[in-house]
Amino acid sequence: MNLESLKNYRLGVRRGVRFNVHLPLSETTQRVDSNRQLFNMLEKSRIDIALVGKANGLQIIREMEVTDITPLPRPC
Numbered sequence: 001m002n003l004e005s006l007k008n009y010r011l012g013v014r015r016g017v018r019f020n021v022h023l024p025l026s027e028t029t030q031r032v033d034s035n036r037q038l039f040n041m042l043e044k045s046r047i048d049i050a051l052v053g054k055a056n057g058l059q060i061i062r063e064m065e066v067t068d069i070t071p072l073p074r075p076c
Contacts, residue, residue: 012038012047035060042069 012030014037030047032038038050039060050057054071061069 006049009048010046012041012050014038014052017052036064039064039066039069 007026010028010030011026012032014035015031015033030041032041035050035052035056038047038052039057041047042050043066049072052060054074057071060066
């Protein structure tokens with residue numbers, strides 16, 4: 001996976017996160033206020049990929065007791 005391949009997915013990002021400015025975001029990228037909102041959208045299949053830091057994502061997965069969401073390897 002690389003940054004260019006992300007264009008083929010429905011992405012979700014948190015507003016105000018600095019690393020998102022370097023990503024290939026489009027007008028269809030969903031922007032929300034919290035990581036929990038991103039993971040709720042993933043569970044409801046409203047987005048394909050939630051772009052969050054790995055530690056934050058793993059914490060939300062544990063807190064929400066989600067079993068069908070897994071982290072992807074970091075894009076090259």
